[in-house]
Amino acid sequence: MKTGLLLVISGPSGVGKGTICRALLEKDPTIYLSISVTTRPPRAGEKDGRDYFFVSEQRFLEMVARGELLEWARVYSFYYGTPKAPVFEALAAGRDVLLEIDVQGGFKVRENYKDCVLIFLLPPSWEELEARLARRGTEDAQARQLRLDWAKQELSLYYRYDYAVVNERVEDTVAAIEAIRVAERCRSHRQHFSWLKTLLEG
Ligand SMILES: Nc1ncnc2c1ncn2[C@@H]1O[C@H](COP(=O)(O)OP(=O)(O)OP(=O)(O)O)[C@@H](O)[C@H]1O
């Protein structure tokens, strides 16, 4: 069986990473969306084990020490990390895996798993990013400002990702990422043709 693709989706807070990952999953339920561990307290409506695994700082650092995380980072004032085992189980089962993580995390995934695909989402404009974060209404003005300050830093690194997709309309962004999946599966290093091997080797 072919190994699935490990797709990393990053971009500034409020650009629409969560929205796009949910839409991709709705269209293709075979995708595995990794559930991160975090020390951030849950937002209203967020559920443990569905949106995140919400853990104490002590538990998080234990997971780091035991090597249970594929990558982890401190984002804003909290720790976030990707549990390793479920990601590799899903890839081995031939499923494409989505990681919705920050840019520091994306670079760490590249170090630990070279064959990953890094996709950076950009907003159509800075003003639209501010408006999306404000409309979502999950942070107060101070927390929003902190996220916007980080956003500038993250946006400056987009060119180090494999792909940069502007999230203007959800349907178009989903279509672009589906096209990336198709193209990545066609890359020659991921292809094995047994009949051709037999032909060439006699
Ligand atoms: N293409 C789009 N057009 C208009 N609004 C969008 C679009 N994509 C997402 N949104 C809206 O923008 C807001 C932020 O989206 P979302 O929560 O998915 O962002 P995020 O990148 O996951 O943020 P965070 O990193 O903070 O978790 C939401 O209110 C969402 O409905």
Ligand SMILES: Nc1nc2c(ncn2[C@@H]2O[C@H](COP(=O)(O)O)[C@@H](O)[C@H]2O)c(=O)[nH]1
């Ligand atoms: N490096 C990682 N970053 C992660 C992970 N899970 C989420 N994130 C990123 O954190 C910020 C904030 O998320 P929020 O839910 O508090 O809005 C955002 O950029 C996420 O992509 C992870 O496992 N590793």
